[in-house]
Every structure is written in structure tokens, then in C-alpha cells.
Amino acid sequence: xNIVLLLIIHxxxxxxxxxxxxxxxxxxxxxxxxxxxxxxxxxxxxGLIDYKSWKENQGPLDLYLAALSxxxxxxxxxQNVQLAYWLNIHNAYSVxxxxxxxxxxxxxxxxxxxxxxxxxxxxxxAAFSLExxxxxxxxxxxxxxxxxxxxxxxxxxxxxxxxxxxxNRIHDQLNEQVRHFIxxxxxxxxxxSIAILSPVFEKHNDAFTPDLVTFLNRYLENPLPKGxxxxxxxFDWSIDEQxxxxxxx
Numbered sequence: 001x002n003i004v005l006l007l008i009i010h011x012x013x014x015x016x017x018x019x020x021x022x023x024x025x026x027x028x029x030x031x032x033x034x035x036x037x038x039x040x041x042x043x044x045x046x047g048l049i050d051y052k053s054w055k056e057n058q059g060p061l062d063l064y065l066a067a068l069s070x071x072x073x074x075x076x077x078x079q080n081v082q083l084a085y086w087l088n089i090h091n092a093y094s095v096x097x098x099x100x101x102x103x104x105x106x107x108x109x110x111x112x113x114x115x116x117x118x119x120x121x122x123x124x125x126a127a128f129s130l131e132x133x134x135x136x137x138x139x140x141x142x143x144x145x146x147x148x149x150x151x152x153x154x155x156x157x158x159x160x161x162x163x164x165x166x167x168n169r170i171h172d173q174l175n176e177q178v179r180h181f182i183x184x185x186x187x188x189x190x191x192x193s194i195a196i197l198s199p200v201f202e203k204h205n206d207a208f209t210p211d212l213v214t215f216l217n218r219y220l221e222n223p224l225p226k227g228x229x230x231x232x233x234x235f236d237w238s239i240d241e242q243x244x245x246x247x248x249x
Contacts, residue, residue, distance in 0.1 A: 027076045030085050032164035034064040035092055039162045046184075047159020048242035049095065055102045065092055069123050079141075080167035086137045087165045091151040093121050093130060095160070098153050098239055106237045107154055144207040144215065145174040147200060148181045155236040156187070156199060179219045187233075190220075194229045202232040 038061055042054040054061070068089050073082045101110045119127040134150055151160040158181060165173055181187055187198040201212060208215040212230070217223040 027074065028071075029077060029081050029167070030068060030071050030088075032064075032084065032088050032166065034060050034067075035088055036164040038064070039160070039164065042242075043160050043162035044242055045162060047162070048240055049098075049153075049160060050242040050244075051098055051102050051239070052241075054095070055099050058096075058099060061092065061096060061099075065089070065096065068092075072124055078167065080170050083137075083141055084165040084167045084170050086133065086140075087146070087149050087170075089123075090130065090133050090137065091149075091160060093133070094151045094153050097130065104239060105241075106239060107152070108237050138207075143174070144204065144209075145178050147204050147207065148177045149174055153239050155238045155240050156233075157240070158200065159184075159240065175219075182216060182219050190224065192225075194231065195224060196231050196233060199232050199235045 038054075042050045044050075068085070073085050077085070097110065098104065098107075104110060119129045119132070121128045121130065121133065137146060137150065148158045149161065149165065150158060152158070158177065161173065161177060163173075181198070181200075187200075189196040195216075201208070205212055213224050213226065213228065
């Protein structure tokens with residue numbers, strides 16, 4: 001991402017909450033209820049998505065995105081309100097990207113090169129790519145749990161939470177996302193001698209402080225021993241599709 005653009009985004013949208021202006025009851029904040037209802041309808045508990053059914057009824061999603069595209073993060077919003085806004089809008093556009101091109105089986109089918117690089121997301125009057133929004137979130141909030149909340153529509157990536165992130169619960173939601181991802185044997189296989197981990201951990205290894213094992217042990221019932229052998233699996237770019245419609249047997 002162009003560092004100049006990153007800094008522009010930072011200074012336009014940076015958190016600037018004073019005690020006098022942080023009371024959320026006097027500041028209009030985004031309503032994520034439409035997004036939550038759509039997630040409940042089309043996303044399984046494990047984060048698989050019924051793209052086929054969602055493709056046929058995108059009206060509520062488009063309404064939600066239209067509302068958020070002009071409801072930009074005000075400096076008076078609290079940190080939690082801003083984080084919920086950015087995670088939800090990123091994930092909603094991630095879904096929208098797949099729906100625009102569905103049916104596809106892999107993100108690699110959507111466009112040449114990295115599909116996230118195209119600047120097709122308009123917020124107010126500025127255009128952004130998913131990658132730019134993702135990097136802004138990582139840069140601004142600097143929380144490694146975010147890597148398990150940012151949906152990229154792939155099998156190997158973080159699963160989509162089937163409810164919107166809400167400011168008053170967002171830290172509990174993030175902790176649960178991390179815990180669920182670590183314990184999911186389709187992403188990680190851990191025993192006494194070796195940990196075969198998702199490539200998500202390899203890609204963002206430097207973000208886990210003081211080190212990856214310490215981060216993992218915060219969420220594991222049986223802590224990993226220091227010095228355990230760690231290897232990483234391959235990344236699967238297949239889309240995270242629910243093969244049967246939600247609610248079917």
C-alpha cells in the first residue's frame with residue numbers, strides 16, 4: 001500500500017476521543033443490525049457462506065453498504081465503535097466481491113493478480129481496495145486478533161463471524177474468533193511434539209508478541225511447551241462456500 005495514502009487515511013480517520021466527546025449516546029453511531037441479520041441468514045456457525053442463495057437477494061447488503069459508505073468514522077467515535085465499523089465494512093465488501101463474480105470456486109478466478117488490489121470501494125468520495133482497508137485496520141488498531149476477524153473469502157483464511165461486530169462486545173467477539181480458529185482442526189493440528197499451523201500465523205508472525213507460542217497459549221487449554229516444533233500448512237484459495245443452502249438437511 002502507498003505509504004502516503006496510508007497516512008492520509010490515518011489523519012482523516014484517526015481516533016481522537018476526548019472524555020467530553022466520547023459519550024456514544026450523544027453521537028450517532030453506525031447501525032449494524034442489517035448486516036447481522038444477513039450474516040445469520042447466510043453464514044454457518046463455522047463461517048461457511050451460502051453464496052448461491054445470497055447472490056439472489058443482495059438488496060439488504062447493498063442497503064447496508066450504501067449507508068456505511070457515507071457514515072464515515074468520526075473522530076468523536078470511540079475506539080471500539082471505529083474498530084467495529086471497519087471490520088464490518090471490510091467483511092461486507094469481501095462478501096460483495098465474491099457475489100459480484102459468483103459462481104467461482106477460487107479467489108484467483110476473480111481477476112488477474114491479487115483481487116484485493118482493485119480500488120472499487122467508494123467511501124464518501126475516495127476509492128479504496130480491500131487490501132488498503134485491511135492494511136489501514138492493521139496499522140491503526142495494531143491488534144493481532146484482527147487477523148482472525150478480517151474475512152478474505154478463502155478456505156484457509158479467517159472464517160466470517162455469523163453476526164456483526166458490535167462495539168459493546170467486540171473484544172469478547174475477537175477473543176472467541178481467535179479461540180475458535182486455533183482449536184479448529186481444519187486450520188491447525190497440535191500435539192505434544194509438533195504444531196502444524198495455519199499459514200495465517202506464518203504470514204503475520206511478527207505481529208504476535210512477545211512470540212507466537214505465547215500468543216497461542218493465551219487461548220489453548222493445554223499450553224504449548226517452549227521450543228515445540230512449528231510448521232505451516234499451505235494456503236487454500238478456494239472460496240469458503242457452504243455447499244448446501246442454510247437451513248437444509
